[in-house]
Every structure is written in structure tokens, then in C-alpha cells.
Amino acid sequence: MAIDIQATGTLGIAFESVAGTYVAPTKFMPLRSESLKYQQDTYWRRVIRGLADNIGGVNGPSHIEGDIEIEVLDDVFPYFLYASRNTVAKTGASAPFTYTTTPFHGANPTSARTLSITVVRNGVVFGYTGCVVSSISMTVDNGVLVATMHIVGRDEATQSAPTPSWPTTTPFGHGVYTIGIPTGSTVLDIDTFTFQVNDNAVAEPRLSTTRAPQFVRFAQREVTLSVSRDFSSRTDYDAYKALTAQSVRILASKGANNSVQLTMPAAVKDDFTVGQLGSQGDLVRSDITYQATYDTATSKSYEFIVITAESIT
């Protein structure tokens, strides 16, 4: 096999019908990066038998883990929501469809919403199976909405090379954002944010005839948002001191047919740092970190609503 550059790589995903059984990709996506990896916890034989060397390795548990970083495309992102610790409701009689998430609280991923992820690196095909989204981190890079999904899965095997068909949808760039704090009150003093939901997925090996984990389970959920704002009054700062919950909404929209909206209905400021005075020319800014708490009115700590022409069934 000839050498090649990483630009020629591809990644495609498909929902599995039976968790852990490979399905050829049905959706391809342009990548910013990926780091999917087969990880094995090898038992190294360090027994006492007159030798100072490692005697050899014996199979230990294995699983799949790594990140997929993408530009957020409205036709791609919902697939990862389905594979995350959410139930996803789909509405709309025809395109565009609306996908609304509700986080759930159990240990198991929703059945039949595990992913097979096919990665081609220098023409070599890696088929990762039983994959779920453990965490989603969303931010902006030079105004473009990007997201990193941390993946935990079961196993990997080589597969036949797919023929990629690439979406031609475009990312959300500068000039498409509406940020409300609280949701109905648009603020214009935020230049960057980072949202993260981490459901702490763990591969669970069990003694059986396979090395792959028996299942992947979720654990405690942590939902945070950090923003940088121009500092102009004490109002928000005092709300921080009082632990006042606020709704926060970030909408990236290219119109009625294509949008991604994130809402934290009961966000409480965990940290509020007003920029220290130390540089004559710098703006006085504030760095705020929110913890999303469970909102009894909506039964959610956070929610994604994606409007797209993509029809996911």
C-alpha cells in the first residue's frame, strides 16, 4: 500500500439494528479530526520465574474510544443526538423536519440507536461498532459552529470500502447566531461560548466468549456552558452571587429550514470572573461558567432542536 496524506480519509456512520453488529455507512460527513481507537487493557505477565523481562501479553478487555470533531451541519448533527443519551422526537410532515431532544436518565443507550462508524485511513477500512456518544462539546471557531463528539463503542473489524456520498450542506458561519440570556432577551456581548454535555459513558466488559464489552452504559450527566461577555453592569454578577437560575438559548439559524438551537432552561452560574485590571488597552470582560440544572417545568437540563431536510428514521 502506498503512503498517503490524511486528506484522503473518510468517515461515515449508520444506525445499527442490533447493537454491535456492523452496518455500512449511510451518512458521510466532512471531518475536522477524529481519534477513534481500539483500546485493549492487556494483561502483561510480570510473574516471578527467574527473569526480569516481560514474559508476554494475555488478552484483557477491549473497547472503542475517541473523538469525532465536525463542523456542525444540520443534516449530520441529529445522527449524533440519536446516538447520545437522548430520546429524539421528530415532527414535520415533510422536509424540513424538526428534531427535539429530551435527555434520559437510565444507564443504557436507547436500543437500535448505536452507531457503526466506518473510518478509512489511507485506503484501509476500520469498522467501529456499538458506538454511542458519551459527550458533546460545541463551540465556535472563527464564527463557525463546530462540535466534538466523544465516542465509546464495543469493537472494530475491517470492512469493505464504501463509496462516500458527501452532503453539500454548509456550516453555520458568522452572522447566524441569536443568543438569549434569558431566552427571550437577546444579548450582543458574547464573542465565544463552549457548551458541553458529558454523560460519562463507560464500556462494561463481562466474562464471556468475546473480548468486546457486553454493553456501554451511561453514568452521571454534567452539562456546562462557558461564555465570554463584555462586562457592563453588576446585574449578572449579582445573579451569580444569588445562584439565580436563568434560561440560556443559543440559536444558529440559516432560515426557517436549517437551524440548530440549544437551550438550557435552568442554568445557574457556577463561576463569574470579571477581567482583572492589568492592561490599558484591553476591554473589561467577564468569563462566566454555567451549570445546567434539571428544570422541572420542561423536564430537561438541556435541549437541542434541529431543523433540517434530513429525514432520520
Added chain:
Amino acid sequence: MASVKVDLPNMPKYSDLNEDQIANGDGVVQIDYLGTFKNGETTDVDDAVVAVWSVNTGKDWPESGTLVIDHSEANEQRKNALDDLRKNDPEVYNALMADLARQKLLDTSGTAENNVVADVVVEAPVEIPQAETPAAGGTDSTPPAKADTNTEAAS
């Protein structure tokens, strides 16, 4: 003349889209070395383009003359996986089918019937044979084995 047919059920047909959706790039896929194609349509491609595609991908053009971009391979794999599960682990299969039926409640778009996973519900639920119970008056007092109801393997 070679052609490319794009029939992707997860994308809208190009002919059904409005101007905004077309401007966003919906309903169109791009295939390396071949070009851009509208979903739901069959488009002719030049032999020279096919040759470039073949050299760069290392693949032969289909003998039928039409490269079909669809989900048939994935659908077949899904069906086979479910068939295997149904034969080998009917309890897990039944639990999975019940879960899928509940998930369909979340889809009010009218497109849930396109769900290939749900469509391969063959004869669910599978009838699961009960463990044999000792005959009345028998001396064996061992209770019948309890079926394993752990469904985590399917999740």
C-alpha cells in the same frame, strides 16, 4: 452511457425542495471524481469521468452501467442482524422490538414507516418456549429454570 442513480431515503428528493433548501445544499450529494448529483434522479456521466473515478478509487464501474447510491447494503445488514438475533436470542429480540415500537411514538412526521429497522419486524413477538415443569406428583422438587431476562446485551 454510464449513469449515477441517487436514491437516499434520508434525504429529500431534490425536486421536492424549495429555494432556501436548495441554497443550503439540501437534496444533493457530491461523489468524489464523479460530480454532484440530485437525490431521486439518475444522471448520465461521461466515460472519461468514469475512467477517472475508477483509477482514483480502485473500483470497477457496475456492470449494469449505473452506479446506485442508496442504503441497500446497510438495510440488508440490518435485516440479517435482526434475523440472527431473532433466531439466537428471542428474548432480547422481543425486548428490542418492543423498544422500537415505543420509539416510533416519537416520530410524528409520518415517515416512521420508512424505518427499515421497524419494517423487519417479522413475526414479533417471538414465542419463547417455557422451561419444562416437573409432572405432578413427581419427586423432582427443583423449580424450573428462570429464563434470563437481561436485555442489556441488545442495548
